[in-house]
Amino acid sequence: MTAPSRAAIQSACEALSDIDPALARAYATTGVPDWRTHAPSYVLLARTVVYQLVSTRAADAIWGRVEAFLGEVTPDRVLTCDQEKLRACGLSRPKLSHLNTIAAAISEGALDLARVEAADVEAARAELLAVKGIGPWTADLYLLYAAGKIDAFPHGDAALMEAHRRLGGYEARMENKAFSAHAERWRPHRGVAAHLLWGWVNAERAKAGVPPA
Known part of the structure; x- marks a missing residue:
């Protein structure tokens, strides 16, 4: 980090x-x-998506269930798990879709978190926003916490x-x-x-x- x-x-x-x-x-x-x-990782992106537009208390509960179900929150586990069981953790269908599209982008190399960390803030933000499911708020928090971008x-x-x-x-x-x-x-x-x-x-x-x- x-x-x-x-x-x-x-x-x-x-x-x-x-x-x-x-x-x-x-x-x-x-x-x-x-x-x-925070360590540059899929986990941070996924967690930020889960916490969007819900109360902190509700998000804490949902994220706790997601972690308990997956054991370790990784792109591979998200993409290969039982999707209905993952959704039953409390995820809306759009958020479940976002977790999958972000996981796929990382797995396929379309989103390279090391490249994001090394790039200037505008280029890093553009790469994050190119992934469906990563909105401006999620991208900017990631750039602050995981990439240390002083102007994010x-x-x-x-x-x-x-x-x-x-x-x-x-x-x-x-x-x-x-x-x-x-x-x-x-x-x-x-x-x-x-x-x-x-x-x-x-x-x-x-x-x-x-x-x-």
């Missing part, structure tokens, strides 16, 4: 603080955030938008398009901005005695 150096993250935090008061407040609260990392940014992430609203003192949360446009000013450190906002959210959750997101 790859992550930016702590010095690079700190430098980005300082630059972002000069650009956006909301991020300056987040940085003042959290300090240099820890970079979320999960557009449409509700937690980021709400954190920015609260830190910026805005009355209403920005719409997705407006938030993405606002985030353009954070280039080339949008991934650090995301980690600052996530770090602030978790600091607030800790104050309330709620587990981190």
Whole structure:
């Protein structure tokens, strides 16, 4: 797995603080955030698909059943298992289809995760998005966690938008398009901005005695 150096993250935090008061407040609260990392793997892509558009509690339960059923979540096991039993873990038919198309792309070499990790952020994102079942949010989280792309940014992430609203003192949360446009000013450190906002959210959750997101 790859992550930016702590010095690079700190430098980005300082630059972002000069650009956006909301991020300056987040940085003042959290300090240099820890970079979320995960091994570059099919597992991360599959898990992210499962967690889309459902509550964390429901996704935790579904993913736990998927892991218990497969034993090890690999492209080969997904492609060769009893599909109805896998779906019975709680997967919708579209999500089951996505797990299969992503597994097939990796098995056939159409999606090369080592190549994704080595490529620049735009080329890496394009390769991920070319696979049916990998949407922008899934691709961007993968680029952050598994490839350490410092400018990857999960557009449409509700937690980021709400954190920015609260830190910026805005009355209403920005719409997705407006938030993405606002985030353009954070280039080339949008991934650090995301980690600052996530770090602030978790600091607030800790104050309330709620587990981190």
